Amino acid sequence: MSAPVKNGIPPKELLDDLCSRFVLNVPKEDQQSFERILFLVEYAHWFYEDNSVENNPSLKSFTLKEFTSLMFNSCDVLKPYVPHIDDIFKDFTSYKVRVPxxxxxxxxxxxxxxxxxxxxxxxxxxxxxxxxxxxxxxxxxxxxxxxxxxxxxxxxxxxxxxxxxxxxxxxxxxxxxxxxxxxxxxxxxxxxxxxxxxxxxxxxxxxxxxxxxxxxxxxxxxxxxxxxxxxxxxxxxxxxxxxxxxxxxxxxxxxxxxxAKGNSSGSSLVTTETQSSKSSHVTNSSNKGPGQSFRNFHFNTHPILQPIETVFSS
CATH class of the missing domain: 3.90.79.10 (Nucleoside Triphosphate Pyrophosphohydrolase)
Incomplete structure (x- = not known):
């Protein structure tokens, strides 16, 4: 039975599921930098808005920045970086506008x-x-x-x-x-x-x-x-x-x-899987690269990879 929704905030079990699905259960190369981690969080945000909110009207809709804060505070492997979240998000936004x-x-x-x-x-x-x-x-x-x-x-x-x-x-x-x-x-x-x-x-x-x-x-x-x-x-x-x-x-x-019929879920949309239809938006360009926060902070993938490797080795 799902936990009750309070003040529109998604329950921890839902946030844990999103973290597991979009941050932990991905190729290792997507866990090596903050810009890629933030793109994964963005996937989770799309999925949350397109599916969770649509199927449960009591859930609140969030901006990407608000949702990023929720994910960082809920996901154990992201919690250590909560004090730097403003800089990380600012540099992600700056990085994103350089993608061709x-x-x-x-x-x-x-x-x-x-x-x-x-x-x-x-x-x-x-x-x-x-x-x-x-x-x-x-x-x-x-x-x-x-x-x-x-x-x-x-x-x-x-x-x-x-x-x-x-x-x-x-x-x-x-x-x-x-x-x-x-x-x-x-x-x-x-x-x-x-x-x-x-x-x-x-x-x-x-x-x-x-x-x-x-x-x-x-x-x-x-x-x-x-x-x-x-x-x-x-x-x-x-x-x-x-x-x-x-x-x-x-x-x-x-x-x-x-x-679309009133921009509602009843519109005649042809839908596909959220993650495959939303592009990953990460590119190898000749630009200067990510911002200062991305260079200063290093994402520790060990807490992510260890439980995954344990599962596959068991």
């Missing part, structure tokens, strides 16, 4: 519309994209992220040399241009509570006054990480012949092709 991002700009057969996705939280629209896994090739990351966020497989359409790349501070973002996709293609995200809507948006309506990361299109649509790519996208469209000529009588407005 890739995705795709999907164009219809006339090159007049592109696919944009709206996040589960907030009202911003963006091209489907996401962070790279460790040692993952750029185009393979784009294929995986587009499949997760839209349910559409671009593997047979993507050209590894056809992309637009921008640098935002310490982060590199590469978007592959995939043209000629039929408007009646079925789209539906494969991850839970990540995408709330998918739509064909008119490229002409996305032109903002400036190329800011956060901008608004001609129709007032809030855009995130879209405007900086539009100049190069328009140049690409001008230099490529679309499979189908532009239709003069085509509807002027955007076309929604998938929408």
């Amino acid at each position: 991002v890739t995705g795709a700009i999907i164009l219809d057969e006339t090159y007049e519309r592109c696919v944009l996705v709206k996040g589960w939280k907030g009202s911003s629209w963006s091209f489907p994209r996401g962070k790279k896994n460790k040692d993952e090739e750029d185009h393979k990351c784009a294929i995986r992220e587009v499949l997760e966020e839209t349910g559409f497989d671009v593997s047979k359409l993507i050209n590894k040399d056809d992309y637009v790349e921008m640098i935002f501070g310490p982060q590199r973002v590469r978007l592959y241009i995939v043209g000629g996709v039929k408007e009646d293609t079925t789209f539906a995200p494969q991850t839970k509570k990540e995408i709330s809507e998918i739509a064909w948006q008119r490229v002409a309506d996305l032109r903002p006054v400036y190329g800011d990361v956060i901008s608004h299109g001609v129709t007032g649509l809030k855009l995130y990480m879209v405007a900086p790519f539009l100049k190069s996208l328009r140049s690409w469209i001008c230099s490529h012949q679309p499979p189908v000529p532009p239709r003069l009588n085509a509807p002027a407005r955007a076309k929604s092709i998938w929408k």
Whole structure:
């Protein structure tokens, strides 16, 4: 019988289970540094929000930082580092924004519309994209992220040399241009509570006054990480012949092709396993590496590995 939930705080048995599942029961290489440990905690957070909270409304929803504090205070192997948790989390956040991002700009057969996705939280629209896994090739990351966020497989359409790349501070973002996709293609995200809507948006309506990361299109649509790519996208469209000529009588407005039903668990989501669908987001990049706290603190894996090795040797 499960322990009662008090003030929405998850019971210790649930936190112990999350610690065991996501921190202890992982490959040894994922237990060697704080940035990887924090990515594991993030997996646990996704699982908690997507499954535990959804199945038990009495449980409270937490931010990643709040949940990280819960895990460090509950998990025995993490408790020694509780006094340093603020620095560890700050450096993890700094490390995370340096992980390269890739995705795709999907164009219809006339090159007049592109696919944009709206996040589960907030009202911003963006091209489907996401962070790279460790040692993952750029185009393979784009294929995986587009499949997760839209349910559409671009593997047979993507050209590894056809992309637009921008640098935002310490982060590199590469978007592959995939043209000629039929408007009646079925789209539906494969991850839970990540995408709330998918739509064909008119490229002409996305032109903002400036190329800011956060901008608004001609129709007032809030855009995130879209405007900086539009100049190069328009140049690409001008230099490529679309499979189908532009239709003069085509509807002027955007076309929604998938929408969650009220952002609730009753939406028509195609779900997959949480840990496999959420990318690991750890990469070997040429950046300067983790922050000062990651260099100063060393994660002691002995308390983790010893019980695991004991189990397998028995």
